[in-house]
Amino acid sequence: MRFLATAALVAVSLSAVLFLPLHDVQAQSQQRAAPQTAQAPATTQGAAPAASRLPERIQRPMVPIDPVTLRAEGLMIRLWGIRPVTSSETMLELRAMELLTSLIQEGQVSCKLEGGVVPELIGRCVTQENRELALELLNNGYAIVDRRQTYNMPFASGYETAQEQARIAKKGVWALKDQQAPTLPKWLQSDVLAPLVIFGGMFLGFLFNALIMLRFMGRFSQSQSSENLQAERKEALLQSRERQVLVTTLEGELTENKNKIEAFLVIYGDLLKTLNDPVQTPKYQQVGDIVQKHPSYSKTVFEANVGKLSLLDIKLAGHLSKLYSAMPKEQEYINLDQNVPLDTAVKLVEKVLQDAEELLGPIAQVVRELQEAARQ
Secondary structure: OHHHHHHHHHHHHHHHHHHHHHHHHHHHHHHHHHHHHHHHHHHHHHHHHHHHHOOOEEEEEOEEEEOOEEEEOOEEEEEOOEEEOOOOOHHHHHHHHHHHHHHHOOOEEEEEEEEEEOOEEEEEEEOOOOOEHHHHHHHOOOEEEOHHHHOOOOOHHHHHHHHHHHHHOOOOHHHHHOOOOOOOOHHHOOOOHHHHHHHHHHHHHHHHHHHHHHHHHHHHHHHHHHHHHHHHHHHHHHHHHHHHHHHHHHHHHHHHHHHHHHHHHHHHHHHHHHHHOOOOOOOHHHHOEEEEOOOOOOOHHHHHOHHHHHHOOHHHHHHHHHHHHHOOOOOOEEEEOOOOOHHHHHHHHHHHHHHHHHHHHHHHHHHHHHHHHHHO
């Protein structure tokens, strides 16, 4: 009995020792698993929006906007695995875009997205005829492989093969790459001759430019001389016309004065005959009379153009000035009353006629000179 009781006590002690550690381990395991279980839904919820923002494939009409980029409605897709060539040849870029346009032909383009963030994505795109656009650009030498994207990827070998075929066929950028810069001829590669030719060429260039400048200046000077000559001709023509007008108007005014003198001589010639008639009683002895000392000369044209007499010959201008100075400015009269003796009246009228006749000759002479100047 004592043996059985001792065995039972040992069994209970062993059970307590073994059970308590196992229970603690299970509790700690449950505590560690609980946070992980709680975090799992959050991770799942965070991944769901990312999957909705970046679909696996996009298919819609697209147009090229540069040699490696397509534009769809609200999106821009850069072709995966290639990058544009670096060249100063704008024609390569234009031909690349023409190739993409001819391949798409306003049809649907299907792109397998490889990365990027909306609205700028990266994808491998094929046309409705299942022609991959990146491979077509590589085949024609309009793009080169972007090995940062294709490294260790299953499509790398196909892209490299397409690029190598374009290089061997010297298409696109590879045709420009193989063009070697022209080298100097052997006769210019001499250490003495090459500098001589270079500096000689510079000297000849300066000389050529100097000759061009001299010729240009000569033509410019000739043009200026021609313009000055034309201006002088125009001025001379203008002066000639002005001189012609002046001569014509002065001739008209002097002719008018000549006619006035002739009329004056006729009138007072008749008066002198009346005074010398012994039978007829003079009019002034009956009622008195008034006699003009000279005709009413016209001097308006001359006085308005005194400053333009330099247009005429010096001799002609002098004759005109002297003639117009001899013409009285204001009209003067002689009063013959009834007490004036007949002899005195006759002498007064004869003096008036003599003064008027003395101007006829100078006026006729100047008129002839003006007519000759007008013909010139």
